[in-house]
Amino acid sequence: MIGKDIIEFKGTKNGIYIHIKPDLKFEKIEAVLIEKMEKAKCFFKGAKICDIKCDTLSEEEKRLLKNIMVSQYEMDIENKTPDIIEEDINQRGNDEIFTGITEGKTKFIKGTVRSGQRLYYEGNIVILGDVNPGAQIIALGNIIVMGTLRGIAHAGANGNQEAVVVAIHLDPTQLRIADFIARPPDGDYEKPSVPELAKIKSDTIYIEPYLLKK
């Protein structure tokens, strides 16, 4: 088989895609690739590689090929390829717990969050408005509601037990911090009249007034 049929370079606006025919030995592909690159060394220098497309190559083999291109031919790997982003998220989801509790990235939401709306943020969330029943707020960090919290709030969603939920009127449908879930008592209960803070204290969600009169 002639080398040029095995590997094809396709230029796009974002960079080069490399298409490799399936069902070939890795050594053969490697050899053909090096041969092709050798012929046009200057052309490929500094070019961006978006992705290697081949149905039978493993991720590890693709990485090896990319390494050759980067180290020997000074090409760049475009990091925004979808598979790489996915990997990052998965890794973070599995081992890293967001720890930005005293500081860290924060999302501000202006206005009422209504039923059916779901907010997710990998940091803290501050809502300048109400959160209505049927709405969900999920943050890896803290949740602050500068209004009435009537919906569901989940702070420290990937395991941070230091996370807190604070609201001017804390009256949620359900409150979750890390792996703990709390709900208001059945039947009539006293609605909160002062701003309150929910946190984990000895393995339960504990609610206390946030402005202590001392």
Next chain:
Amino acid sequence: MGEVIVITSGKGGVGKTTTAANIGTGLTKLGHKVAIVDADIGLRNLDVVMGLENRIVYDIVDVVDGVCRLKQALIKDKRYDGLYLLPAAQTRDKNAINPEQMQKLTNELKETFDFVLIDCPAGIEQGFKNAIAGADRAIVVTTPEISAVRDADRIIGLLEAAELSDPKLIINRIRVDMVKKGEMMNIEDMIDILAIDLIGIVPDDETIVISTNKGEPVVTVQNSLAGQAYRNITRRITGEEVPYINMEEVDGFITKLKKIFSFK
């Protein structure tokens, strides 16, 4: 150029159709030229409420499909000049038209009418999307029930997402005696949750049932409280400032209720 107002609620049975018929009639009585569009394809009843069922020849789907011209499908009201109804098809479903076609239709209606009212079906699916497609303003109808308020909240969120911001609220079927006893949600609580401007409160009134069954909008009944409420709403829609009819009563029970709650 007229204005397209969609009347919606999310939940069914809260009075969208009755509201559309009454506001339409009310606006006509104020001298405006009004078209009411029934967007509830497959479950039409605006024509029944207005007493025009036996006049239907063509419907909205016929217009969209090009079977007839828009003017042919419009039904002139039997009592008021300047009031027209575009009925829904009964034998089709919501997927018979799409939002682009609806937008085209309302744009065409806007050219001849001062107000185009759209009676939105319940739900948040295709029918809702069709109904709001060509709207300039929205009126959300709710009743003092938790489920209706919850659905209204969802609808307001969807309206905002569709850039139909600043919808107005009608609270329908309020029963003063029940609110007084604390058995019904009070108006303040509902406005507090929904966080939009109120445009009218309609009391639960048996004259509505009577007039609906007769096919005569209650807005025309002079000694009806609900009729008076709808007359006020239509005037507010045209930009007039109208005080709330039973304001003393409403004020009275809200303060009373507040007292009850603060003692708890």
